[in-house]
Amino acid sequence: MTRSEQFSHTSFQAALVSLSLDRASALPLHQQLTEALRDLVLSGRAPAGARLPSSRQLAQELSVSRVTTLTALEQLVAEGYLETRRGAGTFVAHDLPRAAPAVGAPADLPAPQPPQPYAPLSPAIPDLAGFPHADWARHLERAWRAPEPGLLARPDPLGWPPLRAAIAAHLEGWRGLRCAPAQVIITSGASESFDLIARALFAPGDTVAIEDPAFPPMRHALTRAGLALHPLRVDAEGLPVDALPARMRGAVVTPSRSYPLGTTLPLPRRLALLDHAARAGAWVIEDDYDSEFRYTGQPLPALASLDHAGRVIYVGSFSKTLSPALRLGYMVAPPRALPLLQQAIAAAGPRASLVPQPALAAFMAQGGFATHLRRMRRLYAERQRALIHALAPLADLLQVAPDPAGMHLVCPLTPACPLGDHDIARRAARAGLGLRALSAYFDGPEAPQGLVLGYAGFNADTLRDAAATLAAILRHP
Numbered sequence: 001m002t003r004s005e006q007f008s009h010t011s012f013q014a015a016l017v018s019l020s021l022d023r024a025s026a027l028p029l030h031q032q033l034t035e036a037l038r039d040l041v042l043s044g045r046a047p048a049g050a051r052l053p054s055s056r057q058l059a060q061e062l063s064v065s066r067v068t069t070l071t072a073l074e075q076l077v078a079e080g081y082l083e084t085r086r087g088a089g090t091f092v093a094h095d096l097p098r099a100a101p102a103v104g105a106p107a108d109l110p111a112p113q114p115p116q117p118y119a120p121l122s123p124a125i126p127d128l129a130g131f132p133h134a135d136w137a138r139h140l141e142r143a144w145r146a147p148e149p150g151l152l153a154r155p156d157p158l159g160w161p162p163l164r165a166a167i168a169a170h171l172e173g174w175r176g177l178r179c180a181p182a183q184v185i186i187t188s189g190a191s192e193s194f195d196l197i198a199r200a201l202f203a204p205g206d207t208v209a210i211e212d213p214a215f216p217p218m219r220h221a222l223t224r225a226g227l228a229l230h231p232l233r234v235d236a237e238g239l240p241v242d243a244l245p246a247r248m249r250g251a252v253v254t255p256s257r258s259y260p261l262g263t264t265l266p267l268p269r270r271l272a273l274l275d276h277a278a279r280a281g282a283w284v285i286e287d288d289y290d291s292e293f294r295y296t297g298q299p300l301p302a303l304a305s306l307d308h309a310g311r312v313i314y315v316g317s318f319s320k321t322l323s324p325a326l327r328l329g330y331m332v333a334p335p336r337a338l339p340l341l342q343q344a345i346a347a348a349g350p351r352a353s354l355v356p357q358p359a360l361a362a363f364m365a366q367g368g369f370a371t372h373l374r375r376m377r378r379l380y381a382e383r384q385r386a387l388i389h390a391l392a393p394l395a396d397l398l399q400v401a402p403d404p405a406g407m408h409l410v411c412p413l414t415p416a417c418p419l420g421d422h423d424i425a426r427r428a429a430r431a432g433l434g435l436r437a438l439s440a441y442f443d444g445p446e447a448p449q450g451l452v453l454g455y456a457g458f459n460a461d462t463l464r465d466a467a468a469t470l471a472a473i474l475r476h477p
């Protein structure tokens with residue numbers, strides 16, 4: 001043994017004796033000892049070939065039971081850090097790669113923060129306190145306490161069949177859209193649906209018309225898939241259909257309520273859009289994001305209900321009707337798009353969890369969902385009135401008008417408003433409000449200035465306080 005080997009063997013013995021185990025720790029002693037010995041080996045302080053004391057000796061030196069030391073040594077032999085030689089004892093393994101020490105958790109990252117409540121006036125947030133928790137728990141428990149065999153079989157990547165049937169029935173009643181359950185595909189939300197559609201139905205470089213303004217995650221999904229976006233500024237009647245590019249491969253539209261402005265695409269434009277798509281051989285993606293919440297008049301049926309050529313893919317989501325935490329949405333695909341979408345799902349693997357699907361299927365089939373929607377519709381209509389009332393003192397700075405539908409108000413800034421919408425949104429965020437700048441949804445130049453104010457998820461008191469905070473920001477910039 002060379003002098004330096006002798007030295008490191010001695011320092012190893014010293015390190016062994018000074019090992020300290022924490023008896024108050026929740027980690028069992030044998031595990032603490034395993035980790036400490038492993039560290040000694042990996043850090044090089046326990047040199048290859050060094051002999052360890054016997055398990056009995058080690059137990060005495062560390063004042064622990066022999067079972068503790070035996071368990072730790074056996075574990076490290078099994079992992080290959082130590083080796084035993086018959087009749088000679090236990091040694092640090094010779095052929096250990098002198099790799100970097102085991103990767104530990106980085107120490108400088110901030111600890112995860114507890115979830116914060118949604119900031120008042122955040123758009124797209126339903127009334128989460130009104131989520132039917134008791135019903136939901138009952139349906140989940142029923143589905144999973146003694147799961148039926150189908151739930152334990154290989155899941156259908158297109159979703160749980162009874163949920164697909166329940167969605168088909170819901171769409172016929174609420175959106176005038178007749179479809180077969182086989183056309184319904186369950187996803188983890190509209191964002192995943194856009195992602196799948198972009199990859200399954202288009203090739204990079206394809207021209208896809210979109211509305212301007214539009215839902216940013218949709219724009220993002222299409223851009224990421226390499227599609228050439230062709231934004232068209234919406235006018236008082238929604239998408240200017242006669243400006244659609246002749247060679248478009250697709251169009252993404254929100255015909256029931258253009259997002260976020262809320263204009264409804266009139267029937268002549270709907271028919272012209274479908275006609276254009278049929279002639280161009282293009283797909284039309286209909287994002288029907290909050291049509292269930294209409295307060296006056298009858299909603300126009302979904303665009304997909306007029307689609308005789310089989311070109312429209314209907315996209316729906318439970319994020320606004322139930323909760324964004326559910327992460328469940330769906331698509332209704334015309335027969336010719338089904339195999340393409342199916343292939344894309346098979347390639348990427350389904351993302352929607354099966355766990356909530358049987359509960360949601362039962363909730364819908366037994367009428368709980370329809371009851372919940374009616375209850376929320378009444379509540380949101382009241383909340384919209386409460387917000388309009390609370391904003392009345394700001395009439396010189398914000399144009400506030402009732403909206404026959406939806407979960408947010410879009411309020412253009414008047415010329416007297418002293419701040420731009422981005423500036424207001426930044427100051428509002430610092431004051432704890434979740435409102436958005438209208439211009440942030442636009443792509444092209446000269447975006448109109450305004451505020452997008454979500455009311456559905458907040459009670460009248462919260463809305464009144466939020467309006468007072470907003471008034472302070474606007475009056476005392």
Ligand SMILES: Cc1ncc(COP(=O)(O)O)c(C=O)c1O
Pocket residue numbers: 124188189190191192215259287289316317318319320324328329
């Ligand atoms: C225009 C629009 N489409 C779709 C959705 C739903 O998206 P997801 O299902 O991914 O939560 C929203 C929700 O905010 C939306 O505003």
